[in-house]
Amino acid sequence: MAxxxxxxxxxxxxxxxxxxxxxxxxxxxxxRIETRKIKIFSIIFxxxxxxxxxxxxxxxxxxxxxxxxxxxxxxxxxxxxxxxEISGLLATKTxxxxxxxxxxxxxxxxxxKGMKAKVVRYDSAKKEATVTLVDAPYPLQxxxxxxxxxxxx
Numbered sequence: 398m399a400x401x402x403x404x405x406x407x408x409x410x411x412x413x414x415x416x417x418x419x420x421x422x423x424x425x426x427x428x429r430i431e432t433r434k435i436k437i438f439s440i441i442f443x444x445x446x447x448x449x450x451x452x453x454x455x456x457x458x459x460x461x462x463x464x465x466x467x468x469x470x471x472x473x474x475x476x477x478x479x480x481x482e483i484s485g486l487l488a489t490k491t492x493x494x495x496x497x498x499x500x501x502x503x504x505x506x507x508x509x510k511g512m513k514a515k516v517v518r519y520d521s522a523k524k525e526a527t528v529t530l531v532d533a534p535y536p537l538q539x540x541x542x543x544x545x546x547x548x549x550x
Contacts (some may be wrong), residue, residue, distance in 0.1 A: 406455065410478075413448060414448060414470055415469040422468075426463050434498060438451075438453040451483060486490055502516060502547060507545050513532050528541060
């Protein structure tokens, strides 16, 4: 993205987008910001706020210039947000550093939450693991984000 000198009076604006298209819209807007040299400092999307992008800029006109006409942008939410209001959205998931094959883990999120599993395969680049659920009535292999796993004690 274009390097812009950041000023202390930036605001965070909310842009409503089609659910599930947050990453695509963020990439399209980032490309537009870079080519047109629009003064936008950051674009944030979170799984906790599906259908919304948070855009940090000096004024609403810069946000309008960056997102107008972009596919999947629905509308603007009036007003601005503060950093304190979005701090809960910026917390990162705990990632397991390195999973090993045949290691026992517990699923801590998703539909299999609370179940014990055994690691069959781990892709560190994608941060995904294929596990066999041992609590299931029959052997069931699933591929799951490593952030949803914790080592069993």
